[in-house]
Amino acid sequence: MAKPKKQPRPKAVTPKGFRDYFGEEVTQRTEMLRTIAGVYHRYGFDALESSAVETVEALGKFLPDVDRPNEGVFAWQEFDEGGNGDWMALRYDLTAPLARVYAQHRNDLPTPYRRYAMGPVWRNEKPGPGRYRQFYQCDADTVGTASMAADAEICAMLSDTLETVGIPRGDYLVRVNNRKVLDGVLEAVDHNRVYDREAILRTIDKFDKVGEIGVLELLTSGRQDQSGAFIEGVGLTKTMAEPVLAFLTSKTNDQGKTLANLRYAIGNSKIGAEGVAELEQIGALLDAGGYGSDRIEIDPSVVRGLGYYTGPVYEAELTFEICDEKGRKRQFGSVSGGGRYDDLVKRFTGQEVPATGISIGVDRLLAALREKGRLSAQATGPVVVTVMDRDRMADYQAMVAELRNAGIRAEVYLGNPKNFGNQLKYADKRNSPIAVIEGGDEKANGIVQIKDLILGAKIAESATLEEWKERPSQFEVPRDELVAKVREILDSQD
Structure with a gap:
């Protein structure tokens, strides 16, 4: 079988x-x-x-x-x-x-x-x-x-959020546009809807990568990309493409001038005029709240991809530089986006x-x-109560219970207690701040040893013998002072 x-x-x-x-x-x-x-x-x-x-x-x-x-x-x-x-x-x-x-x-x-x-x-x-x-x-x-007040509030809240989590002012920008303005531009370009509007939108979205000339080429007869491949154009004439280019280059350092440029780009479009008016309202509300152009600005180049946006759109961009995997410097880029749907x-x-x-x-x-080095939260491990005598596990569990009842994260070592060095290695791997030690002699004398593992690691890295004497990392305290001493050491580590 x-x-x-x-x-x-x-x-x-x-x-x-x-x-x-x-x-x-x-x-x-x-x-x-x-x-x-x-x-x-x-x-x-x-x-x-x-x-x-x-x-x-x-x-x-x-x-x-x-x-x-x-x-x-x-x-x-x-x-x-x-x-x-x-x-x-x-x-x-x-x-x-x-x-x-x-x-x-x-x-x-x-x-x-x-x-x-x-x-x-x-x-x-x-x-x-x-x-x-x-x-x-x-x-x-x-x-x-x-109400555009809801959109202005969302933008303000996004700005406050970035600063609160640790992105300083000057390292981010919340950029605001309006899909109605974009619809107005498309109406001015192609009132009879002859051309592929999605293709025009995709081209507009490439403005940051290919620039004004690249967008003009892609909207008209096409262009060669960096690899030499030819990309077919949308087929607009240069005259038809003019409102798109006016739209994409309308941003200035002055919000009023930017809005005026957008009014020119949309021509006689009613929906476009609604969009510009909404941007104007949002800008005024943000100004009233103290959110200047160093935090939130109107930027016509923002084109959100999802089809359900119907009005204002926003994007939060981090403007500081990082190095990519090839060592080239570039801006960090977008971390948030949204809009009206x-x-x-x-x-x-x-x-x-x-x-x-x-x-x-x-x-x-x-x-x-x-x-940016702004992550302060560390995964600190528990206080580890070591096991010197497996027959006294109840004593060690009593210590852990006292520590936990005092709000201190703690655990008893549950592996093989035969090798004490392995217990300390375990505590290091757990990123534990403190190890508690109570052998037979300590038990007989009513004391415990409390080892500051964080300080001990720092001293071992750099300290001389004299510094070891001046800064002890292990303390002997009466058993009834266990919780107080552990808390004192934890406070000093913080």
């Missing part, structure tokens, strides 16, 4: 496009999100935790760059007893779920409804360097008001419900704070 074939062991690998987060990273993210939540709360926003799973129907067709939502999301079909199936999917952002929540609970929610949400989202896209299929977002939205809730209710909001890329902002 043949031997049954052994089942192969599963491979211990992270799925492609996903990653694992360990102690310090999780601690830093938690601390940053707590800080951001404090700013949002101060502005009057309430927390919302919506389901991580939505119906594909509820998510809609708003995922960037795909025609069908289940092409870009992790989706599956659930069948009922009758064999009827509904498609479900992991949320790809935090805005589409908000639209569903508001439509479902609008009779119980205040209007306007201010909410913030933080959590993971999932996108079934091709992963790449720094691009994962699961990542964190941090959103804030106001639903139920068409007045049609999203309408899919559920049939009635237009105005809404506006932002989304912060949590991993991007964490990377920026790391680059």
Whole structure:
């Protein structure tokens, strides 16, 4: 009889496009999100935790760059007893779920409804360097008001958030534009909608990369890129392309002149005039709140990609330089974006419900704070009570209980206690601040040894023998002073 074939062991690998987060990273993210939540709360926003799973129907067709939502999301079909199936999917952002929540609970929610949400989202896209299929977002939205004061408030709150988490003024800029202005420009260019408007929008979005001449070439007959490949143009005449170029070059150091240039770019477009007027309102409100152009500015080059934006759009860009993987200097770039989306809730209710909001890329902002050396949260391990005599485990558990009851993170070493050196190695690997030692002699004399592992490591790195004598890193104290001494050492480490 043949031997049954052994089942192969599963491979211990992270799925492609996903990653694992360990102690310090999780601690830093938690601390940053707590800080951001404090700013949002101060502005009057309430927390919302919506389901991580939505119906594909509820998510809609708003995922960037795909025609069908289940092409870009992790989706599956659930069948009922009758064999009827509904498609479900992991949320790809935090805005589409908000639209569903508001439509479902609008009779119980205040209007306007201010909410913030933080959590993971999932996108079934091709992963790449720094691009994962699961990542964190941090959103804030106001639903139920068409007032430009809501948009100005979102921009102000984004500015305050960046400064509060540790991005100083001068190292960031919140840039504001309006999709209505862009629609007005497109109307001025192609009133009869003969040309591909999406192609024109994609070309406008390349302004930062190819400049004014490059945009003109792409809008008209085409251009060769750096690799020598020829990129087909949209086919506009130079005269038709003029409003686009006027729009893209309208920004000046004076907000009033920028708005005047935008009025010229939109020509006689009614929708464009609405957009310029809205930008003017936002600018005046921000000025009244003390938010100058060093923090928030009107910038016509901001073109958000998602199809549901209907009015003002915003982007927070970090302006300080970093070196890329090839050692070249470049600006850090965008960490947040958003805008007004007045049609999203309408899919559920049939009635237009105005809404506006932002989304912060949590991993991007964490990377920026790391680059600036602004991450103070450290994953400090617990106080480790070592085990010198396994028969006295109850004594060690009593010590841990006292420390925990005093609000101090602590644990008993649960490995093989035979080698004391391994216990200290374990404490080092846990990034523990203190080790507590009580052998038979200490027990008999009613004392404990408390070792300051942080100070001990610093002394071992650089101290002379005399400094060792002056700065002891191990203390002998009466057993009943254990908690007080541990707290004293922890305070000194802070």
